[in-house]
Amino acid sequence: MLSRVANCLYWMSRYLERADNTARLLDVNLQLLLDGRALDERALAGHWIPIVQSAGDETLFSALYPRATAETVTEFLVFHPENPNSIQGSISQARENARMVRDQITGEVWEEINRLYLFLRQPQARAMARSSAVEFFQEIKASSLLLQGLTNATVLHNEGWLFQQAGKYLERADKTSRILDVRHTAFPARGAPEPVSQAGALEWAAVLRSCSAWDAYKSTHGSEVQPALVADFLLLSPDFPRSVRYCVQQLNHALRRISGVAESSFSNDAEKLAGRLLAELQFGTPAEIFDAGLHTSIDVLQSKLNDIGAALFKAYIFQAFLIQDSEQLHQQEEQQQQAASALSPG
Amino acid sequence: MPSSAKSPCATASGSGLLPTVLNGYATDNFFDEMFLPDGTLRPHYRKFVTKFGTIPKAELDTKRKAVDALFLRQGITFNVYGDSQGTERIFPFDLLPRIIPAAEWEKLEAGLIQRITALNLFLHDIYHEQRILKDGVIPAYYVLSAKHFRREFVNFRVPGDIYIHVCGTDLIRGADGGYMVLEDNARCPSGVSYMLENRRAMRRTFPDFFEGVGVRSVSNYPAELLNVLQHVAPAGVGDPTVVLLTPGSYNSAYFEHTYLARQMGIEIVEGRDLVVRDQRVFMRTTKGQQPVHVIYRRIDDDFLDPTVFRSDSALGVPGLIHAYRAGNVSLANSIGTGLADDKVMYYFVPRIIKYYLDQDPIIPNVPTYLASEEKDCAYILENLDKLVVKAANEAGGYGMLMGPHASKAEREDFRDRIVADPRNYIAQPMISLSRHPTFIEETDHCEGRHIDLRPYILYGNKTTVIPGGLTRVALRRGSLVVNSSQGGGSKDTWVLYADE
Known part of the structure; x- marks a missing residue:
């Protein structure tokens, strides 16, 4: 197996698991707050900061938000574009890796990763995370389980x-x-x-x-x-x-x-x-x-x-990959045969 | 283009079986693929329309949405360049298939085989004896000055003497319905995955249509391609390892690359996965380095090897060309085939066919004027407002002037460019492309839209033309541009077993 492909599969799988765990953590802790205690700001921060810490991104969080509340922590851990380990960031990276190894995974696995990615990018996803968080996280956890099942049942x-x-x-x-x-x-x-x-x-x-x-x-x-x-x-x-x-x-x-x-x-x-x-x-x-x-x-x-x-x-x-200028690589990848996909009118 | 709006035009009537979306359809004096000028259905569409007409409009709408959702879900999308959001769009797909009857296809097939055979002979000759130049059939200057002529490969024997293994020739039909070749894509033509996926989508949408209508299958393309690739393996390699070399996942055709690799059961590699040792190519795997014998490359000549061609190529493999020259690895398509894509060479293809095969071209070219021929040049400059001018080595609508639609300033700009560098320009009359009924969302009805056709030809131990191809549609009213980034879409292409 190509080393690059092994790397992609390994990271695809890690990012999917990461998204799943973040969803679990948030889901349960949001529900915990619903258990009916009025918390002051300090107590709230005492509840949420360790959760941000557990995701390992405390510095970035405090740079972006003044306070740790259910809303800011959810936004940060689910959607924030600058947080690469957010659920959306993890799924995007899982998908990016999956894209590079589409020939190695089954159509079923690819379609489900792609569906989850498209789901998270819809504006409705944000609204859903706010108004019905339980269903929102259930969607992510269920998708993760489905992917694990598909990986076990359809992939060599x-x-x-x-x-x-x-x-x-x-x-x-x-x-x-x-x-x-x-x-x-x-x-x-x-x-x-x-x-x-x-x-x-x-x-x-x-x-x-x-x-x-x-x-x-x-x-x-x-x-x-x-x-x-x-x-x-x-x-x-x-x-x-x-x-x-x-x-x-x-x-x-x-x-x-x-x-x-x-x-x-x-x-x-x-x-x-x-x-x-x-x-x-x-x-x-x-x-x-x-x-x-x-x-x-x-x-x-x-x-x-x-x-x-x-x-x-x-x-x-x-294996001593050359460290390439990724910007240049990117640009050249795009340029190849743009021509071929076009028709010049006669 | 005829100013059709004023002319009396036929309205589709047919036998009363017409589906409601086609009611009142007007051919507007264009050559219409589905309807005769008097508004009756062409015979080879009858079976399809009969079945199609039984589907209620509401169900059609559902089917259309289901197909779009399918493409999106499968990620059959192209990247919109320069969009930082990483937006991906689906290539719009129209449910009405373009249908080609058997006799018509037979002629196209013969013409395409004739063309690829002649072009392969031509490339072999140019990279060896250059008889065609010595005999004065083509002025040597044109070949030697071509941008994609690779003099480094003169007298190099390519595996199996095959230069163009995979060709995607663009065909159009003019006002009289006659087919013409618009261009040959002899480097790495793309789009074949759309042909295959469009068919899959249609089979899913209209599962009971295919048998009754008698549509030829396109599904053996990947197997035929693999045959061709294995056929050109270096001598003495019993069980060759074939790989597909992609520029990477940011390339707009990346979906196609993974698709083909998966269908053929071969590895898809990037330049950085390959390494050359002792003039042999290996891929880096988790179990060390494994030999590679045939590379179906989907990157341009210029980027293949930074030690030989562009030194800034981050996509290529240092040393690849040495390995190729040593005969240890084969490339498809071969290096230097871009010469056949030069639009000045295109002008000479009818002579090329005559010279090597002693035949007249079965499918003619679009009439073409060469700016570097004095008489032609004068004609071009006098008629800039009527002609389409194209740069010889650009594609995709770049370096092109659509005379009748251009502003005065644009025409003057092209006049200067032509005068400064006549070798690099050709001109053609504006062709009134044939049209096909296409569902238009805004009007909730079918309207005529211009189309072209890209069939795929494989050249190995035998020559295979896949019965079908990619039919592209210019979705904007009146537009002649079917480019996906400029509002183009596609249709499934049905080649029939019979004539009706």
């Missing part, structure tokens, strides 16, 4: 599919850890988070619901929301398909299948790092994580995921 499970899997699970592991980290002001510097009051429990339940983990958590731990158990569940559950451990396991598996190297050894840094992180998650305990500090542990985890992404790029994608 070949190398390209494995690169998509790798991208999806790497992104998802990172996002799950970030959604958990939204509550970081409630984490103690060391030790397990304390049991919480009823109001606090709502916010922890929101974390679970952002990861679609509410039902799965309940069936494992009962309906009482314990912060320590939530953290354990989202980081270390071996079976929950959005837990960090599960994602790293899938990522590791995809990497092994790309190279054909057994789990017991490795042929490149991506496999080495992924295997090592998986072992840590498999053989780590919640107590150890809390001892090191939950927020610190999540930070370390995120940088390890970044390292795996960088190693993957180095192993498969980067």
Whole structure:
């Protein structure tokens, strides 16, 4: 498979997953506010700023908006053209990558990505996000699930599919850890988070619901929301398909299948790092994580995921591409055979 | 163009079976593809119109919207250049097909095969013995001064001696309905994906029409193209790796590139995916570098290799030309075919056919005047207000003067340009292009619109003309420009098994 194509598939998949997670995060937190507490401006900012932080774009946000409110955060994370990680930005980039590899994905997958892209660009999309946010985010989440289903059911499970899997699970592991980290002001510097009051429990339940983990958590731990158990569940559950451990396991598996190297050894840094992180998650305990500090542990985890992404790029994608002047490339691409599509009248 | 508005004109009447959208349709004294001058239906449209007439207007409207939505959803769009919003538009599609009866097509097919055969012989001769120049059939000056003549490739033997593998020849019909060649596109003609997608859309919209009307299939194009590409693989390569080289996703034909690659089951590559080592071409893959044997290139000669042609090309592959010259990789179309697209060469095509094949052209040229011939030049300059003047090496409506529609200043500007550089200009009479009923949204009715036809010809171990092509429509009333960026649209083209 062409390295460039592998790269496109990997990023297409990452951006789709990114949009999906942003939609989940916003959806749940908007609903949380509806739970009927009048919040002053400071309390509102205290609610929304961590959410912006979890998307990793706090500096850009504060440059663009004076206040963090439901409206500004939604605008920023869903539509703002200067935020490349907004839902619209992510879908546009997913589509741009998909466009470059249209011969590698099926018509069904392409049409759905294109439909979602066109949906987000309509003026009605903004109105819908404002007036019926639940339906709006449902549309995005449903589309994401449809795309995952189509990818599994219609695309050849070949190398390209494995690169998509790798991208999806790497992104998802990172996002799950970030959604958990939204509550970081409630984490103690060391030790397990304390049991919480009823109001606090709502916010922890929101974390679970952002990861679609509410039902799965309940069936494992009962309906009482314990912060320590939530953290354990989202980081270390071996079976929950959005837990960090599960994602790293899938990522590791995809990497092994790309190279054909057994789990017991490795042929490149991506496999080495992924295997090592998986072992840590498999053989780590919640107590150890809390001892090191939950927020610190999540930070370390995120940088390890970044390292795996960088190693993957180095192993498969980067082959000393010439760094070209993209403006010039763009222009020349456009100029080619403009002529051929035109008729000169006789 | 005839000043038809004043003349008494026939109104479509037919047999009372006419669909309501065609009621009161006027041919306005143009050659109409569907109706005879007296307003009766041409026989080869009868079967279609009978079926079409049974569809209620409301259902037609639904079908039309469904097709537009389909194209948009599939992303069958072209990029609007210079639009920072990245706007993409669909190429407007008209549900009424253009229909060509069997006998008419047979003649076109023969004419197109004759033309591509002669042009390939011509290019081979020009890049080798140059007999046609030595025999004085074409003044050597015209060939040697042509912008796309690649002297670097004189005496280079191209694989299979084939220069033009894929040709998209533009045909038009004048006031008497006679077909003429408007231009040959012997470099990388585009639009074939629209031909295929238009047909797919029509099959979806009118699934029960095709069998009854007897329409020939166009769907084997990708398979035939792959045959041609494999046919020209370097000698000794048993199972050649064929790739399609695209300028990239910002090119307006990018959709077509991915479409064809997918249909043929080959990789679509950009210049940066390829690397040349020891005069062999490889693509960079996740498993290292893999050899490439045949490149269906959709980028111009000038951009292919920055070490040989334009050094600022960011699209090309350094060393590609060396590999090509060493015979380790084949290119389709070959380098240097742009010579045949030079509008001055076009003037000589009838002589080229006569010289190599000893035949008269089956499809004639549009009458053409060469500005560098003294007598012609005087005529051109005297009749600028009646003629269409074209620059010899530009296309797409660039460098063109539509005399009757131009302002005095524009005509004077062209007069200066012609006098300064006569080699680069030709002129042709304004042709009154044939018209076809086309649904017009504003009037909610069918009106006559000018059309052309681009059939696709493949030249490999055999020559194949795909029975169909891209029919382009000038959607603006009275317009002769079918360019997609200037309000052009398209229609499906049906070639019938029979004459009715």
